[in-house]
Amino acid sequence: MNQPHMPAVSDLSDYAWPDDVVQVPYWVYSDPAVFALEQERIFRGPTWSFVALEAEIPKPFDWKATFIGETPVVVTRDGEGEIHAWVNRCAHRGALVCRELRGNSQTHTCVYHQWAYDSAGSLIGVPFRKGLGGKGGYPADFQMAEHGARKLRVARYKGLVYASFSDATPPLETYFGPDMLHWVDRVFTGPVEFLGTSRQYIHSNWKLYTENTKDPYHASLLHLFHATFGVYRSSMGGGCTLGGEHGMHSILRAWKIENEDIGEYKTGKIRTYDQGVTLADPSLLDVHPELEPVFTNHIQSLFPSMVLQQIHNTLAVRQIVPKGVDAFELVFHFFGYADDTPELRAMRLKQANLVGPAGYISMEDGEATQLVQQGIVGAADGFAYDALGGRGMENTDSLVDEALIRSFWRGYRGLMGL
Numbered sequence: 001m002n003q004p005h006m007p008a009v010s011d012l013s014d015y016a017w018p019d020d021v022v023q024v025p026y027w028v029y030s031d032p033a034v035f036a037l038e039q040e041r042i043f044r045g046p047t048w049s050f051v052a053l054e055a056e057i058p059k060p061f062d063w064k065a066t067f068i069g070e071t072p073v074v075v076t077r078d079g080e081g082e083i084h085a086w087v088n089r090c091a092h093r094g095a096l097v098c099r100e101l102r103g104n105s106q107t108h109t110c111v112y113h114q115w116a117y118d119s120a121g122s123l124i125g126v127p128f129r130k131g132l133g134g135k136g137g138y139p140a141d142f143q144m145a146e147h148g149a150r151k152l153r154v155a156r157y158k159g160l161v162y163a164s165f166s167d168a169t170p171p172l173e174t175y176f177g178p179d180m181l182h183w184v185d186r187v188f189t190g191p192v193e194f195l196g197t198s199r200q201y202i203h204s205n206w207k208l209y210t211e212n213t214k215d216p217y218h219a220s221l222l223h224l225f226h227a228t229f230g231v232y233r234s235s236m237g238g239g240c241t242l243g244g245e246h247g248m249h250s251i252l253r254a255w256k257i258e259n260e261d262i263g264e265y266k267t268g269k270i271r272t273y274d275q276g277v278t279l280a281d282p283s284l285l286d287v288h289p290e291l292e293p294v295f296t297n298h299i300q301s302l303f304p305s306m307v308l309q310q311i312h313n314t315l316a317v318r319q320i321v322p323k324g325v326d327a328f329e330l331v332f333h334f335f336g337y338a339d340d341t342p343e344l345r346a347m348r349l350k351q352a353n354l355v356g357p358a359g360y361i362s363m364e365d366g367e368a369t370q371l372v373q374q375g376i377v378g379a380a381d382g383f384a385y386d387a388l389g390g391r392g393m394e395n396t397d398s399l400v401d402e403a404l405i406r407s408f409w410r411g412y413r414g415l416m417g418l
Helices: 032-043 172-187 206-213 224-229 342-354 362-375 403-416
Strands: 023-025 049-053 062-068 071-077 083-087 102-104 123-125 153-157 160-164 192-202 237-243 249-255 297-302 306-311 314-324 327-337 383-385
Touching (some): 049 071, 172 237, 206 403
16 A cells, blocks of 8 residues: 655744845755645655666666655666566554565565565565454455555666656656756766765755856865866866756856966965875876766756766765755765776766865865754744855856856745745
């Protein structure tokens, strides 16, 4: 039996938000009622959430455990090669069914009372269904087909797997829109191989990280590695593009240009440019041009839970997993292409050190969002101010603009009814 949605929490009609999205109220990052409503209207609402790379479950009966918002989910490949997603919750008493991160099994059995499910989440076994010794058992009208795990809609694109709770979610290609799919196609040019994951637990609201991926100018101010070694600077060539019906998807792109003016950095006014810092292993910065056009950074945010990354030659899908109003887990799914040379594969693995819990770059992103979460304690009546570049919400060729953030909040307010 498909389990119903959780009851709706109270609306947020009493919450004050200014008329525009330049000011973002701090309570949106810290109020438990807001977080609860997000689970209903966003993660269990009309959205597509990234749940897996197909390459993570390549063989029949492979599976992985993951989350959509706070809801535990299992993604499986059945014996015919079809991919399924279902809520990792036993229909009997609500226990987790799959307790490991991944595995291979034709049957998934709840440890509590041994209700058993197939790869599609259908109930296929119930101990003592007819009782024991003529006693007990389930009623005569008990039908196993009515008591399976809750099954989700599944969509696949270029080796990416998404799931949705809602029948109202438009087809995946429509949901992302042609502008975003164009940039996904830039990275997913052929069969991929899954290289592994890293996990980073961050003590801040998940939306602070979403903002971070849409903020083009923090990278050269926060990250010494980016600014010093020319991986990303605001003085480089770049652009910001919105996507989707509500403008909640986006991509930041950066590339090297001739005669880049780094005078502002060399004056010493920007602390993250340090000519005294060198690398013991400069090969970390080696680059093999492979994707067109050639970018140093491709950071694509696909709402609500996915970030597609290309930084030099390291490729990853980042998954945002909320763990409460003030915590989330960031899961990096690293991948390469099936036809990688050994040299290129080694380069991808070495450059994976740019991100992750101790990455040269993303370690600072996690710290920055935590500083915000700590700083807004007791400031529910305060506001963030996102007016860099004006009040517009359009595509831009500037890397010093907050248009993507403003567009995100406009779409968020619509989904949340704020």
